[in-house]
Amino acid sequence: MSKQSEAILEENLLKQLVSLGYDKVIIRNEAELLANLKKQLEKHNKTTLDDVEFARILNHLNKGNVFEKAKILRDKYALNREDGTTKYIEFIDSEHWCQNLFQVTHQVTIEGSYKNRYDVSILINGIPLVQIELKRRGLELKEAFNQVNRYQRHSYGANSALFHYVQIFVISNGVNTKYYANNRHQSFKQTFFWADKENKNITNLNEFTDVFLESCHISKMICKYIVLQESDKKPMILRPYQYHATEAIIDRVVNTNKNGYIWNAEKWCREF
Numbered sequence: 001m002s003k004q005s006e007a008i009l010e011e012n013l014l015k016q017l018v019s020l021g022y023d024k025v026i027i028r029n030e031a032e033l034l035a036n037l038k039k040q041l042e043k044h045n046k047t048t049l050d051d052v053e054f055a056r057i058l059n060h061l062n063k064g065n066v067f068e069k070a071k072i073l074r075d076k077y078a079l080n081r082e083d084g085t086t087k088y089i090e091f092i093d094s095e096h097w098c099q100n101l102f103q104v105t106h107q108v109t110i111e112g113s114y115k116n117r118y119d120v121s122i123l124i125n126g127i128p129l130v131q132i133e134l135k136r137r138g139l140e141l142k143e144a145f146n147q148v149n150r151y152q153r154h155s156y157g158a159n160s161a162l163f164h165y166v167q168i169f170v171i172s173n174g175v176n177t178k179y180y181a182n183n184r185h186q187s188f189k190q191t192f193f194w195a196d197k198e199n200k201n202i203t204n205l206n207e208f209t210d211v212f213l214e215s216c217h218i219s220k221m222i223c224k225y226i227v228l229q230e231s232d233k234k235p236m237i238l239r240p241y242q243y244h245a246t247e248a249i250i251d252r253v254v255n256t257n258k259n260g261y262i263w264n265a266e267k268w269c270r271e272f
Contacts, residue, residue: 006136009174009205010106010119013132016209022104022122029109030159033128034058037162040101040126045089053079057089058160066164066182067233070226073127073165092125097219100124112158116151122218128163129222130213132170141178144171145188152184167222168237170213177208181226181237195240 018024027033038054049057060077061069076088093100103123110116122130131151133144148169156163166182171191178191193201194212202208212218225238225246238246252258 006119006134009134009136009172013120013134013205013209014104014106016206017104017120017122017213020210020213021215022102025103025105025123027105027108027121030111033108033162034160036103036123037126040103040123041089041091044093044101044125045087047087050082053081056080061091061165062161065233066184067228067235069161069164070167070182070228070235073129073167074223090125091127092129092219092223094223097223098216100215100219101126102215102219110155110158110163112155114154116155118151118163122213124219124222127165129166130168130170130218131163131166132172135171135173137174139173141171141173141176141191142188144173145191149184167226167235168218170208172205172208174205176203177205179212179237181235183234183236185234192237192239197244199241 014024025036027036038049041054041057042048056079057077061072063069064072073091074094076090079087079089081087101124103126104120105123106118106120108118108121108128110118118131119134120132121128122132124130131148133148135141135144135147148171151163156166164182168179169182170177170179172178176193178193180186180191183190193203194208195201196211202211212221221237221243225243227236227238228234229236
């Protein structure tokens with residue numbers, strides 16, 4: 001098992017994500033990525049788009065850097081239609097995050113300054129928002145981190161630049177699994193293990209997938225727990241103890257009349 005290959009890790013991950021409700025799709029290149037995006041946006045927005053209208057949406061999506069695209073993702077686009085009406089196109093439903101459309105694909109090939117093929121991509125409403133880079137068991141996790149950095153330099157910004165919309169990166173060698181926000185200046189020290197309410201790290205890829213990559217949870221992380229930091233113009237994602245503390249506060253406010261306080265962020269809110 002210590003020599004489990006990257007291909008087996010990828011195959012098992014795909015099967016697990018399908019079991020969690022993701023639709024598996026075959027997307028091999030840029031053209032197929034765009035064709036799928038059109039179908040998913042039509043389905044999510046309960047409309048149809050002609051080629052001219054879809055081109056306008058792509059032109060809108062292609063604006064700005066990673067930080068600006070994170071804002072575009074969360075806003076609606078006022079599409080001026082061919083019949084003179086306006087249709088507001090939603091790219092992600094941040095209020096009802098479980099009602100988005102979830103797909104998983106793998107081995108998408110994008111050609112920029114170099115041709116790169118990505119391991120596993122999670123698409124929400126047709127947009128790649130989570131990218132998972134795998135290395136075989138026994139390899140250092142930092143190799144997957146460095147691979148993502150190469151993709152960021154070589155191909156994520158190519159063509160339609162849809163991979164600039166990735167919000168969360170996940171890196172794993174099966175035994176250790178970490179996550180981090182899409183920030184070109186992020187160091188390996190700023191990658192995080194996910195943990196449960198008792199602050200116990202969930203490092204195994206299978207267990208991590210069941211908890212963190214479950215469709216409602218990953219969508220909620222993107223919609224509610226990524227902070228767009230204006231001062232440094234970068235997306236930031238909460239660590240697990242911050243997530244659990246916030247969730248506990250919300251639960252206390254919504255479901256009880258009791259008061260509470262956080263006395264130690266790293267132990268979240270045991271003193272409520």
